[in-house]
Amino acid sequence: MAPTDRLTPVDEALDRIRQQAEPVRAPAAENVPLSEALGRVLSHDIPVPMDVPPADNSAADGYAVRSGESGDTPRPVRQRIAAGDSPAPLEPGTVARIFTGATIPDGADAVVMQEHATITEAGMTTERVATPGQNIRPRGQDLGQGAQALAAGTRLRPQELGLLASIGIAEVSVRRPLRVAILTTGNELTPPGRPLPPGAIYNTNRDTFRGLLNAMGCEIVDTGDVADTFDDTRHALEQAAGEADLILSSGGVSVGDEDHVRTAMDALGQIDLWRLAIKPGKPLASGWINDTPMLGLPGNPAAVLVTFAMIVAPLIRQLRGQTPTQVQPLFLPAGFDHDRQAPRREYLRVQVHNEGQTTALFPHPNQSSGMLSSACWADGLAVVPEETTITRGEPVAYYPFSELLR
Numbered sequence: 001m002a003p004t005d006r007l008t009p010v011d012e013a014l015d016r017i018r019q020q021a022e023p024v025r026a027p028a029a030e031n032v033p034l035s036e037a038l039g040r041v042l043s044h045d046i047p048v049p050m051d052v053p054p055a056d057n058s059a060a061d062g063y064a065v066r067s068g069e070s071g072d073t074p075r076p077v078r079q080r081i082a083a084g085d086s087p088a089p090l091e092p093g094t095v096a097r098i099f100t101g102a103t104i105p106d107g108a109d110a111v112v113m114q115e116h117a118t119i120t121e122a123g124m125t126t127e128r129v130a131t132p133g134q135n136i137r138p139r140g141q142d143l144g145q146g147a148q149a150l151a152a153g154t155r156l157r158p159q160e161l162g163l164l165a166s167i168g169i170a171e172v173s174v175r176r177p178l179r180v181a182i183l184t185t186g187n188e189l190t191p192p193g194r195p196l197p198p199g200a201i202y203n204t205n206r207d208t209f210r211g212l213l214n215a216m217g218c219e220i221v222d223t224g225d226v227a228d229t230f231d232d233t234r235h236a237l238e239q240a241a242g243e244a245d246l247i248l249s250s251g252g253v254s255v256g257d258e259d260h261v262r263t264a265m266d267a268l269g270q271i272d273l274w275r276l277a278i279k280p281g282k283p284l285a286s287g288w289i290n291d292t293p294m295l296g297l298p299g300n301p302a303a304v305l306v307t308f309a310m311i312v313a314p315l316i317r318q319l320r321g322q323t324p325t326q327v328q329p330l331f332l333p334a335g336f337d338h339d340r341q342a343p344r345r346e347y348l349r350v351q352v353h354n355e356g357q358t359t360a361l362f363p364h365p366n367q368s369s370g371m372l373s374s375a376c377w378a379d380g381l382a383v384v385p386e387e388t389t390i391t392r393g394e395p396v397a398y399y400p401f402s403e404l405l406r
Ligand SMILES: Nc1nc2c(c(=O)[nH]1)N[C@H]1C(S)=C(S)[C@@H](COP(=O)(O)OP(=O)(O)OC[C@H]3O[C@@H](n4cnc5c(N)ncnc54)[C@H](O)[C@@H]3O)O[C@H]1N2
Pocket: 184, 185, 186, 188, 189, 201, 202, 203, 204, 205, 206, 250, 251, 252, 253, 254, 255, 256, 259, 280, 281, 282, 283, 297, 298, 299, 300, 301, 303, 369, 370
């Protein structure tokens, strides 16, 4: 693909990458126990097989009563009902001692908290008027039988695991983890832990990639370091395409003579998209090797982090059938001025600070795409849209790092 002056806007690139990935089948489904399902994506809708809670139960420690009866007349305490007990019906003119979570007996329609009850030899009195339903959690309040508990495409968080357990489900059908191949290219790269030869740098991106993919619950196919030659790059890409659902590379996508990733992509498959209006990350290339989608990320370490979060992560969600694929930004006031209009959408590494009652976004003074220390300092990314200036106090889209890898 010959260089052109046009940079594809980020939203257009996301749409095109999404459409291009549409025909790819989601990974096969497999059954796993709940204990292994955290972070996995549901392959099917889950209907609710029973009411939750299964019976009306008490929201307080106290006394189960009939709300129509007077509280002034002492009523004998005839039963003691703890959570897990199966109670007898409540006789008119009596009350039952009851504890939080215990089943409400037939006939009772309210619970008087023990703080509002007085117990004498004659029974229980209360000055409060009991209203029907008071302190009762009705059957089916959380989930009604036949409703949908969770939709296909949900990525399971701890609360979804608890919800599945609450309807008696011990095993769920989820997508096999997406297998993602990573290639880091560059003759200058040395693995950490080895002495650094002259001219070399340590390979940063492999560990960033590993962390990002682990956080997203992907399986990693590591094809190792790739030298800056066409043959090595081509060989690594062929191997990756045979083993993975998605190929990611870093480096070698710019315009230099030593940038072989694009030429190898072109030779083995196709490039659909190259060069985005994004900062950092401009030379990103998107395409295919055989039937396997591939994103070639630039080599600069901060460009890897940003383009993974904004471009790769939505694609991973789509490929594994996860919804939604996009993360919603928060809008927070800018703690800065940005007075230069630029053609690329910029993702700034920012910290969130509270100043009294106001929260605002503060960018690191050095946004170089070669540096990661500002990404470690940052809480997330703030967006400066294309051709836009920003005045302090104006709302700005903000993505916390923690949200970007859902
Ligand atoms: N003449 C032009 N030069 C450059 C342009 C341009 O438009 N015209 N774009 C610049 C931009 S923007 C970026 S981003 C970079 C991206 O270039 P590549 O994707 O080809 O990446 P490399 O040249 O291979 O590496 C860039 C930089 O990152 C370092 N790097 C690479 N891999 C790793 C790694 N695994 N760990 C740590 N650091 C890595 C590499 O040493 C370079 O310093 O191109 C600009 N140039």
